[in-house]
Amino acid sequence: MEKNLKHLSKFLSLILRHKPETIGLQLNENGWANVQELISKINQHNTALDSETLNHIVETNDKKRFAFNEDKTMIRASQGHSVEVELNLKEMQPPQFLYHGTVQAFMEAIQKEGLKKMSRQHVHLSNNQETATKVGSRRGKPVILIINAAAMHADSYAFFLSDNGVWLTDHVPAQYIQL
Numbered sequence: 001m002e003k004n005l006k007h008l009s010k011f012l013s014l015i016l017r018h019k020p021e022t023i024g025l026q027l028n029e030n031g032w033a034n035v036q037e038l039i040s041k042i043n044q045h046n047t048a049l050d051s052e053t054l055n056h057i058v059e060t061n062d063k064k065r066f067a068f069n070e071d072k073t074m075i076r077a078s079q080g081h082s083v084e085v086e087l088n089l090k091e092m093q094p095p096q097f098l099y100h101g102t103v104q105a106f107m108e109a110i111q112k113e114g115l116k117k118m119s120r121q122h123v124h125l126s127n128n129q130e131t132a133t134k135v136g137s138r139r140g141k142p143v144i145l146i147i148n149a150a151a152m153h154a155d156s157y158a159f160f161l162s163d164n165g166v167w168l169t170d171h172v173p174a175q176y177i178q179l
């Protein structure tokens, strides 16, 4: 059961962040999908999903990746998109330090160019080293970078906090990164 839920959650990430066209779904400009349409298109795609299971995934997802709108007719991913969406995130003052987990293989490029958003809409940062360690571990032995977020903010770089607590920014120039 848990395995199936994890599989469904990954499939939802694919649909709601990257490739809605896989099931012929369209996200609106703010990344929202109609819940009934999502459920029926996922079922047409030979993947069983009912609204109870979807609610369960949204509530119990370890990173709270998905969120419903107020009347629960719409759903979206809270961050992590590669498709262009306007999340209308609140610009916020970051804590003094934020963290980014990566791997050694990227360090040469990162030290030259800083952190780039690559295929996503933002650079993803976290407010604790533990989360950054998990993010980096997806790719191998993690290297944790400490970002001087307060200094960036003082230099007018904008930071946004997603609904699920991920800090987002456009680019972290190398001078604000310490190992």
Ligand code: HQG
Residues within 6 Å of the ligand: 013, 063, 065, 080, 101, 102, 103, 106, 109, 110, 113, 114, 115, 116, 117, 118, 119, 120, 123, 124, 134, 135, 139, 166
């Ligand atoms: C690296 C997951 C070369 C960067 C996670 C990272 C996170 C560079 C990779 C969320 C670079 C991009 C995002 C540069 C950055 N040269 N490599 N100049 N700048 N990189 O997946 O932060 O489980 O797009 O270090 O938990 O790893 O999907 O970003 O290794 O929150 O919800 O390029 O995805 O969340 O990789 O992960 P990603 P990320 P979910």
